[in-house]
Amino acid sequence: MPKITDNESIRPLLTFSQLLQTGYTFLEKIPFIYTINPKLKEHRNQVMQMIKDSHILTLPDKFNELFSKDGWICYSGLSQTVLEQSVALGSTNKYEEAKELLIEYVDEKMVEFILTKCSSRPEFKTRLDLLKLLKIDYLEQRYHSCIPLLLALIDGLVNDISKHVGFFTEKSDLELYDSITSHETGLPFLKLIMNTSRKKTTEEEILIPYRNGILHGRDLNFSNKEVASKCWWLLDCVIDWSDEKRIDKQPIESISIKESLEKYNKTQELSKRISLWKKRPIKSEKYWQSQNLITIEQGLPEHTLLIFLNAWKEQQWGKMFPILLHNIGKHKGKAIPEIKSDYQKIKLLNFRIDSSEDQTPSCTNISSYLEYVKDDIKQSSNISISLNYANTENGYPELRDEPNGSWYILQLSLRQILFS
Known part of the structure; x- marks a missing residue:
């Protein structure tokens, strides 16, 4: 019977891990190799940890x-924790x-x-x-x-x-x-x-x-x-x-061991960039209230949020479409009626940013004040709106400022206004 480990996304990783394990097992039998090439010793612990972590692929x-x-x-x-614990218990x-x-x-x-x-x-x-x-x-x-x-x-x-x-x-x-x-x-x-x-x-x-x-x-x-x-x-x-x-994923051509290694190296480089990332300093409420689309640098999550809120206020549904995370890959003609259905019932009057805090290398939460009319009643809310920096093709999280990504609104963070 076919196994999940035969999947296209898993098989090359397991193969690569097994090759590494075989290679380092062989090197352990001829330790003088480390004297000839000390760098092998330096990378040994890192490689062995990767081999150890690969067990999750078989679970x-x-x-x-x-x-x-x-x-x-x-x-x-x-949950990975539940997966590991249940298999450990069931296997013993x-x-x-x-x-x-x-x-x-x-x-x-x-x-x-x-x-x-x-x-x-x-x-x-x-x-x-x-x-x-x-x-x-x-x-x-x-x-x-x-x-x-x-x-x-x-x-x-x-x-x-x-x-x-x-x-x-x-x-x-x-x-x-x-x-x-x-x-x-x-x-x-x-x-x-x-x-x-x-x-x-x-x-x-x-x-x-x-x-x-x-x-x-x-x-x-x-x-x-x-x-x-x-x-x-x-x-x-x-x-x-x-x-x-x-998503409708389809088979792709198999990749060589060399390509697997290159893919792994790129992942390691990305991990290094993530480890070097630091949150931006938190600015005062007074600072944010004085900012607008002209003063805020393009490419920042706050700039994207202001574009989105302004489009909502003006009921420009087409401008909102490419900013919502769940619309990635969706046909515009189908998505815009859904946006209109969700947002038209709420007339946005005014808005402002009160504060902004980076959560992860790909996520920022922006505390915002919104004034709006819903069910013929004028209301106001302080709400934390989440923005994700994601791949423009598949919506997967990316390290902010990576060239293949953009900032997107997570509509779920607006649920207390939209769906309550």
Whole structure:
């Protein structure tokens, strides 16, 4: 059976790591080489650490081997800590402890994070009110009510996103190229398990969300935390699937070991530049209130924010389109009506920057004061607006000032005004 480690994005890294390990194992047997070339010794610790870190690449396969038969699969959004701990427990005959870890991972914080992700994705956002109610049911242990509706919503979500069929339909195609979540051993396998035929009515407790048995009234004893947590787990996987489906990654030509080494060297150079990065000094509120589009240097996040807010005030939706992070790769004709729907209901009157603080090499939070009319009521808010410096083609974070990046507004940081 194909493995996740065979993925295009993982296989070259593992191969390179294995070559390095073989090479340094050989050098350890002839230590006088270090005398001839002392630089090899200097780089040894760095290389050995990289080899040690590469073990994380093999964990998704191990996770699926251990837990997929019981209704859990590894996905891109899974916490690395939980991934490592669960595999460690499951591999050392502590399977029940591993199961408990995975069940408890789906706590209030995780569910809230799922809802946050749903709020910025169109098909998910339309179901957000119901999902918020299901969160309450889950936390208050009303598993009998949240499980069936979660299964139904997931089916409808996949139907809307695929524009073809629902999640549990036999013809649904959930496998995607170079994916962890949608690998053959991941989401497609999970669908097969959850879609198992349940032809007899049973009162025996089940621990897997059998869709047919639950929604057709055959599995009567399904109301428990393990089944409910697996439904939220599945929803998080579907979010990953929908994001990857939009990217529609296709195979590329394989790269040589030399190219892998060059790629690694570029990564190391970027790491050095990141380590040298420092936050800008925090300026006073008086300073920011005296700034405008003319006085603020182009290329700074504050300049981008003022362009965005001015376009909002003037209802120039086309100018807002290229500044919103979630619009990267989206067709302008489709995105502008969505922007208009989100922002037209709020008439922005005035705005100003009160303070700005760099958070990471690719993120700045800008405290802003906004005056606006919403629902015919004049209001004002102090809000922290997040801007990310991201790759202009794929939206991945970049080190600020890198040539292939730009500043983008994270719409999620405006949710208290837009969606409350």
